[in-house]
Amino acid sequence: MGKQARAIVELSLKDLVKDLNKAYADEWLAFYLYWYMAQVVSGKSYEDMQEFLNKLAKDELEHVQEVANLIIKLGGLPIANPMELEKNANAPYMMPPKNTSDINRIIRIVLEAEAGAIEVYNKIAKKTLGKDNVTYQLVTHILSEEVDHEEMFENLSER
Ligand SMILES: [Fe+2]
Numbered sequence: 166m167g168k169q170a171r172a173i174v175e176l177s178l179k180d181l182v183k184d185l186n187k188a189y190a191d192e193w194l195a196f197y198l199y200w201y202m203a204q205v206v207s208g209k210s211y212e213d214m215q216e217f218l219n220k221l222a223k224d225e226l227e228h229v230q231e232v233a234n235l236i237i238k239l240g241g242l243p244i245a246n247p248m249e250l251e252k253n254a255n256a257p258y259m260m261p262p263k264n265t266s267d268i269n270r271i272i273r274i275v276l277e278a279e280a281g282a283i284e285v286y287n288k289i290a291k292k293t294l295g296k297d298n299v300t301y302q303l304v305t306h307i308l309s310e311e312v313d314h315e316e317m318f319e320n321l322s323e324r
Pocket residue numbers: 192195224225228282307311
């Protein structure tokens with residue numbers, strides 16, 4: 166980030182990088198959780214669930230990359246040590262159900278994770294609105310995808 170780009174940010178870049186590193190940790194945990202559940206899901210309609218979870222996992226991995234790039238752009242570094250990811254996340258890692266065919270439990274876990282992500286990105290969007298337009302643009306883009314994820318799984322739970 167150049168001199169003028171830094172000068173127009175009306176927030177502490179250090180705080181912003183900290184918030185974004187927490188979101189970065191959340192994204193890795195969400196990716197891993199969804200990817201894992203997609204591998205192990207079993208039971209009657211497992212193929213559909215596997216497809217939905219893989220789609221979400223792919224999106225979360227994209228978010229990991231987008232948030233990492235933004236952190237670097239702001240002059241920070243994304244968390245280097247995977248052991249630090251859960252410690253820095255906004256919410257603890259949710260364990261996948263032991264019963265791999267418990268589709269309802271999988272849906273509830275995804276809905277809880279997505280609700281958390283929506284809250285986190287909405288908070289960062291409010292904080293950066295008009296103060297750091299570059300961050301605002303990226304977090305609202307991610308926010309809108311998390312909103313889609315929630316809707317997708319809410320529709321599944323109403324079947
Ligand atoms: Fe995400």
